[in-house]
Amino acid sequence: MKVVKVRDVLIGEGTPKVIIPLMGRTDKQLAEEVAVVKESEPDMVEWRADVHERVDCLDEISGTAAQLRKDLGEIPLLFTFRTDKEGGNRELSEDTYFRLLSKIIDTGMVDVIDVEYFADKLKVETIIQQARENDIRVILSNHDFDKTPEMGEILSRLQGMQEMGADIPKIAVMPRDMEDLFTLLQATSKMSRIYADRPIITMAMGKLGLISRLAGEVFGSAATFGSGKEASAPGQIAAEDLKLVLSTIHKYQI
């Protein structure tokens, strides 16, 4: 299994890594949030740029990225613009979405970018190439806020992401019942043990999905999102609580 190294963090080795989202709407809010979030010692911070009021002002966003980079020191920074189609907070045309990602890569201020797998294939491939040339890792992602696809479909999406060149394939689903949760866990286990040659990230959202956020080391998800000041998806628990459970599971794993 290939381990993905982001600064000093090794994703795919040992305890699942804890990523804390930043949900600030302004630069000032982001700066305050970073100060709070750093106290939880995250392995990585995710800037959820779709929440930022000025995200469509592409010239300003570079300044915000630079400020975050400075405030975070050595903590790895993941840039995510979650589109409204996939449960995000803002609508952007696909062209603007990719222009934003391209601009962010050019700043050199982020370590990882999230790219939505179901966006235009050619554009996704081009942005992966650009990220690679700039030594930035790519998470290809997919979110289903309504349901949990069949296991075969989850596996085929994760494999498709891997084939397209994602450093880390990621899927988040919404379970409607316990069977759905089992489906996600089983797909995670199969993908990580049989098909994946790199780390993957999966989660079932909502209250029913909680165990999937805690037991990544058992089923094969290499990272998990925990809230700092504000959760970015249903079912996320506080990063401190998450860390306690992750380290306890790690301690007793064979």
Ligand SMILES: O=C1C[C@@](O)(C(=O)O)C[C@@H](O)[C@@H]1O
């Ligand atoms: O893709 C994900 C996972 C997530 O949706 C979750 O369920 O924790 C939270 C998002 O901020 C992140 O981009």
